[in-house]
Amino acid sequence: MKKVGNHTSISRILFFCLALSLTFSVSYAQQAAPEAAAATAAAAPAAGAGDPVKGKELFNANCASCHKLDAKSTGPALRGVADKHDRAWLYKWIHNSSEMIKSGDAAAVKLFAENNKTTMTAFPQLSEADIDNIMAFTSEVAPVAEKPAAAPVAEGSGSGASNNLILGALVLVLGVLIVMLVLVNKTLRRIAANNGVVVTEDEPSVSLWKAYAKNGFLVFVTVLLLMLASAYFLYGYLMQIGVDQDYQPVQPIHFSHKIHAGDNGIDCKYCHSSARVSKQSGIPSLNVCMNCHKNIAEFAGDKDSLYVDHSKEFYTAEIQKLYDAVGWDKNTQKYTGVQKPVKWVRIHNLPDFVYFNHSQHVSVAGVECQKCHGPVETFEVMKQNAPLTMGWCINCHRETDVKVEGNDYYAKIHDELAKKYGVQKLTAANMGGLECGKCHY
Numbered sequence: 001m002k003k004v005g006n007h008t009s010i011s012r013i014l015f016f017c018l019a020l021s022l023t024f025s026v027s028y029a030q031q032a033a034p035e036a037a038a039a040t041a042a043a044a045p046a047a048g049a050g051d052p053v054k055g056k057e058l059f060n061a062n063c064a065s066c067h068k069l070d071a072k073s074t075g076p077a078l079r080g081v082a083d084k085h086d087r088a089w090l091y092k093w094i095h096n097s098s099e100m101i102k103s104g105d106a107a108a109v110k111l112f113a114e115n116n117k118t119t120m121t122a123f124p125q126l127s128e129a130d131i132d133n134i135m136a137f138t139s140e141v142a143p144v145a146e147k148p149a150a151a152p153v154a155e156g157s158g159s160g161a162s163n164n165l166i167l168g169a170l171v172l173v174l175g176v177l178i179v180m181l182v183l184v185n186k187t188l189r190r191i192a193a194n195n196g197v198v199v200t201e202d203e204p205s206v207s208l209w210k211a212y213a214k215n216g217f218l219v220f221v222t223v224l225l226l227m228l229a230s231a232y233f234l235y236g237y238l239m240q241i242g243v244d245q246d247y248q249p250v251q252p253i254h255f256s257h258k259i260h261a262g263d264n265g266i267d268c269k270y271c272h273s274s275a276r277v278s279k280q281s282g283i284p285s286l287n288v289c290m291n292c293h294k295n296i297a298e299f300a301g302d303k304d305s306l307y308v309d310h311s312k313e314f315y316t317a318e319i320q321k322l323y324d325a326v327g328w329d330k331n332t333q334k335y336t337g338v339q340k341p342v343k344w345v346r347i348h349n350l351p352d353f354v355y356f357n358h359s360q361h362v363s364v365a366g367v368e369c370q371k372c373h374g375p376v377e378t379f380e381v382m383k384q385n386a387p388l389t390m391g392w393c394i395n396c397h398r399e400t401d402v403k404v405e406g407n408d409y410y411a412k413i414h415d416e417l418a419k420k421y422g423v424q425k426l427t428a429a430n431m432g433g434l435e436c437g438k439c440h441y
């Protein structure tokens with residue numbers, strides 16, 4: 001006796017599995033990313049009395065001029081100094097060391113004598129909590145494994161990990177699906193046996209597929225899902241064509257914005273001087289570099305500094321490349337006349353049909369470089385921070401108010417347009433920043 005109801009129950013079970021697997025995979029995919037983020041966040045807080053991060057700031061601001069962590073400078077190396085003296089002694093010493101030396105504290109007098117009788121600055125303004133923070137920083141274990149943290153690689157691997165997680169989850173879901181199908185098959189056989197239906201060996205599996213193929217609704221849903229999925233990936237693929245966000249080529253000279261603009265605080269416009277006055281921002285000529293580098297032939301940066309990712313030798317060799325390029329002999333301090341021009345790889349590059357003007361944004365609109373280029377002063381290697389898509393430009397024009405203070409011409413237009421649009425503040429969009437012709441030739 002064949003049961004008619006069998007087909008619908010198979011399709012129901014199948015449909016249920018499909019729905020289950022979908023909800024499972026979607027919710028898992030949503031969870032995966034925050035979980036990965038939480039994991040990295042959990043690794044951050046460190047144990048100990050003080051906060052080493054704040055301590056590092058205080059150390060760099062107050063102490064780094066005379067102390068290094070692992071090497072003697074004007075003062076002794078400070079790593080692990082918290083274990084050398086008790087805390088009360090340290091508070092007193094840092095608040096006013098010369099008073100301690102005068103009072104005849106044995107340890108203080110000895111230190112003073114050992115360091116050529118150099119007087120350490122008094123820091124009465126530092127609270128005991130501040131000093132605890134500094135000590136927490138100096139007590140950190142020397143970061144051996146931190147060195148190879150080549151920034152560019154680390155960046156991508158984060159999303160790679162979560163992608164792998166999602167892929168893993170999908171594989172798991174498929175596995176579960178297969179197991180379920182096998183179980184369903186078994187159950188059906190048992191029911192069939194109980195009802196006295198004789199099943200020939202390969203019939204059930206054939207009828208399962210037949211049942212599936214016959215069920216128009218199920219086939220329809222599957223095809224629909226497949227189409228949606230491929231449309232989704234196709235869309236994602238098409239949208240990233242021509243978008244080079246995070247593009248980070250290797251330059252002929254390893255030039256660190258972190259060291260120049262961050263650590264040494266050189267103003268962007270010292271090197272990119274045309275950003276203020278012209279359409280192009282431009283890369284500085286090597287003569288600009290030589291204004292400083294005639295005197296800076298070696299990299300002397302502190303290896304404990306938060307600005308340094310490579311060894312001194314590496315950086316010094318990069319400065320040598322600059323000398324080779326301009327033909328400078330650092331021993332004789334003379335130009336040799338033999339030059340090897342450097343070809344910087346261009347990173348940002350809008351298509352030819354787009355008009356973009358730096359001075360309009362930097363000087364007229366007063367937009368910070370960082371708003372478009374990201375925290376450049378932290379980049380060891382320069383990269384394209386923004387997508388540079390049309391949507392990116394337009395969004396900012398919609399959101400950014402035009403700066404009219406101190407500009408009579410604008411103030412007048414502003415008043416007229418503000419009345420026209422009935423708004424208090426004018427955005428770049430109100431001023432015509434969305435008109436195709438403004439950006440397209």
Ligand code: HEC
Pocket residue numbers: 059062063064065066067074075076077078081084090093094097111112113115116117118119120121123126134
């Ligand atoms: C002007 C240079 C100078 C500055 C700035 C300075 N120190 Fe010193 N420090 C010294 C010298 C020099 C010594 C060695 C003792 C002496 O000659 O007085 C010393 C010694 C020390 C010692 C004792 C080291 C040991 O091996 O026992 C500690 C701790 C210390 N400094 C902490 C600090 C802290 C913390 C700061 C920042 C808040 C700081 N110092 C800023 C010059 C300086």
Ligand code: HEC
Pocket residue numbers: 251255257260261266267268269270271272283284344345346347348349369370373376377381382
């Ligand atoms: C000491 C000179 C110097 C200073 C200061 C400097 N830059 Fe640069 N910048 C360069 C050089 C050289 C390059 C080309 C090499 C590279 O891409 O790393 C460059 C490249 C760039 C690029 C990428 C150019 C391209 O090819 O698309 C941007 C954007 C940029 N700098 C922004 C800034 C900003 C923002 C600041 C201030 C925070 C700054 N720069 C400070 C010298 C400098």
Ligand code: HEC
Pocket residue numbers: 253254255256257259260264266271284285286288289290291292293296298299300301302315316318319322
């Ligand atoms: C305003 C002064 C100044 C200018 C201009 C300048 N530098 Fe430097 N440069 C420095 C200082 C300061 C350091 C760090 C030296 C140290 O810490 O010992 C440095 C370090 C370097 C280093 C080693 C670290 C690194 O970034 O890889 C290189 C290479 C270098 N500069 C190349 C250049 C080039 C190329 C230019 C021109 C585009 C340039 N510099 C322009 C001041 C300058």
Ligand code: HEC
Pocket residue numbers: 268269272275276279280281282283348349350351356358361362367368369370371372373388
């Ligand atoms: C409103 C966004 C914006 C601001 C603000 C901005 N830039 Fe740019 N920058 C761009 C875009 C877009 C490009 C690509 C231009 C192109 O390809 O024609 C670019 C390109 C560059 C380049 C590559 C060379 C060139 O001129 O094409 C450098 C260098 C640069 N910017 C430096 C700076 C500096 C320094 C500042 C701050 C003084 C700054 N930018 C402010 C958006 C901006």
Ligand code: HEC
Pocket residue numbers: 350354355356357360361364365367371372388389392393394396397400401402403428431432433438439
């Ligand atoms: C960070 C915000 C920001 C971004 C990103 C930005 N702009 Fe602007 N843009 C402004 C502001 C603000 C003004 C108004 C300047 C003024 O006062 O005239 C402006 C004005 C302009 C103007 C002149 C409009 C007029 O009315 O004359 C052009 C053209 C322009 N932007 C092109 C671009 C292009 C192309 C891009 C993308 C590659 C871009 N902008 C990205 C903020 C931005």
Ligand code: HEC
Pocket residue numbers: 242243350351354388389390393394397433434435436437438439440
């Ligand atoms: C604020 C500046 C700005 C305005 C206003 C603007 N565009 Fe664009 N447009 C861009 C930029 C930048 C690109 C390059 C995008 C890229 O390379 O991905 C672009 C690209 C395009 C493209 C090429 C397709 C693509 O995505 O590469 C077309 C077509 C286009 N714009 C049409 C228009 C039309 C039509 C208008 C008026 C409604 C307009 N644009 C207004 C900045 C602008």
